[in-house]
Amino acid sequence: MKMNPMRNDNRFKLGVFAANADGCLSITKVPERWMASWDDIVAAAQMADQAGLEFFLPLARWKGFGGETNARHISFETFTFAAALSGLTEQIALFATVHSLIVPPVYAAKALATVDHASHGRAGLNIVCGWNQPEFDMFGLQKPENVYDQGKEWLEILTRTLKGGAPFDYKGEHFDLKGVEGAPSTVQTPHPILLSAAFSPPGRDFAAKYCDCIFTTFNDHDEAEKSIADFNQRVEKAGRQAGFYAPVHVVCRPTQQEADAYYENFAVTHADNDAVDIHMAMKKKMSGSHDPKTYDLYRKRFAAGAGSFPYVGTPQAIVDQMIIMERLGFGGVAMSFVNPKLELPYFLENVLPLMEEAGLREK
Numbered sequence: 001m002k003m004n005p006m007r008n009d010n011r012f013k014l015g016v017f018a019a020n021a022d023g024c025l026s027i028t029k030v031p032e033r034w035m036a037s038w039d040d041i042v043a044a045a046q047m048a049d050q051a052g053l054e055f056f057l058p059l060a061r062w063k064g065f066g067g068e069t070n071a072r073h074i075s076f077e078t079f080t081f082a083a084a085l086s087g088l089t090e091q092i093a094l095f096a097t098v099h100s101l102i103v104p105p106v107y108a109a110k111a112l113a114t115v116d117h118a119s120h121g122r123a124g125l126n127i128v129c130g131w132n133q134p135e136f137d138m139f140g141l142q143k144p145e146n147v148y149d150q151g152k153e154w155l156e157i158l159t160r161t162l163k164g165g166a167p168f169d170y171k172g173e174h175f176d177l178k179g180v181e182g183a184p185s186t187v188q189t190p191h192p193i194l195l196s197a198a199f200s201p202p203g204r205d206f207a208a209k210y211c212d213c214i215f216t217t218f219n220d221h222d223e224a225e226k227s228i229a230d231f232n233q234r235v236e237k238a239g240r241q242a243g244f245y246a247p248v249h250v251v252c253r254p255t256q257q258e259a260d261a262y263y264e265n266f267a268v269t270h271a272d273n274d275a276v277d278i279h280m281a282m283k284k285k286m287s288g289s290h291d292p293k294t295y296d297l298y299r300k301r302f303a304a305g306a307g308s309f310p311y312v313g314t315p316q317a318i319v320d321q322m323i324i325m326e327r328l329g330f331g332g333v334a335m336s337f338v339n340p341k342l343e344l345p346y347f348l349e350n351v352l353p354l355m356e357e358a359g360l361r362e363k
């Protein structure tokens with residue numbers, strides 16, 4: 001088995017985020033916007049894989065956000081997505097992003113084990129405890145009062161099932177299961193890398209206590225520093241170790257002016273404003289995934305990358321950002337591009353060597 005690159009020694013890990021969905025994280029009408037066709041996804045995954053990026057991370061979405069483009073109405077299911085990419089890539093970690101409310105844990109354990117075997121130990125699981133009630137309505141489900149209580153039971157069942165061994169019964173507040181068993185176990189022991197996408201204090205606790213990394217948002221370096229200190233306290237209290245990751249949206253160009261001009265073009269001039277409004281209003285109402293002031297301050301960041309942090313500039317400016325973030329305690333970032341197939345070649349060719357020079361990556 002090759003090592004899952006999420007466990008390698010690179011100080012700042014890089015992944016491609018949200019390529020399974022239209023727009024990736026952007027909500028824009030530019031003609032080159034990502035339509036998430038399967039062949040384009042494979043091309044982007046293979047570029048990232050061959051360049052040695054650490055991970056390929058899909059988002060979990062079941063419904064579009066409306067507007068002119070109905071942003072995110074196209075998306076691929078993520079276990080089958082990761083399984084299919086297993087045979088088409090060599091080294092990159094392949095995550096599935098799963099709603100703990102929608103997918104039964106015993107099913108998720110088997111699907112995850114399948115991806116881990118098919119990829120020879122490169123599987124990862126991003127757990128989203130969830131926020132979007134209209135999506136849950138598609139499954140006849142009601143979001144529980146505390147999604148993380150449900151998530152904790154879900155994860156306990158999943159990890160126990162993955163261990164194999166004698167059949168077990170499980171009785172909790174959310175699950176009442178009899179004779180649970182699962183084989184094979186995963187290739188990675190004790191289990192594949194577990195990520196939890198969350199922001200709130202209960203979400204941070206869940207990630208700190210039970211996962212390998214938190215995947216979370218931030219507005220600026222000061223806020224990130226405080227969030228990392230807060231998260232690390234929770235991790236220490238749990239007597240564990242866990243990494244801190246965030247999504248970013250990337251526009252990398254030879255000059256700052258070119259990067260700024262393209263950013264303005266896709267995220268302001270050609271933003272799908274109706275979809276941005278709906279997306280922001282839904283998140284504001286139903287999700288704690290951002291600091292509330294983010295919605296007022298950073299509309300452009302929502303059009304460009306669902307409220308993620310901007311990496312907009314020259315290769316050196318982007319690496320300078322990474323250097324700051326690595327010092328603050330980030331383990332890495334998951335990157336969204338307007339069109340990963342078009343944008344990755346320049347990024348990979350020009351940013352990775354500078355990261356090597358800066359000691360953020362091994363050659």
Ligand SMILES: Cc1cc2nc3c(=O)[nH]c(=O)nc-3n(C[C@H](O)[C@H](O)[C@H](O)COP(=O)(O)O)c2cc1C
Nearest residue numbers: 059060128129130131197198199200203216288289
């Ligand atoms: C970086 C990040 C990525 C997320 N990705 C998804 C996703 O792909 N699908 C989804 O339904 N929710 C996603 N979420 C939402 C979380 O799973 C969670 O429901 C939301 O953040 C509310 O929980 P919280 O208050 O603990 O943050 C994401 C959240 C964050 C912070």
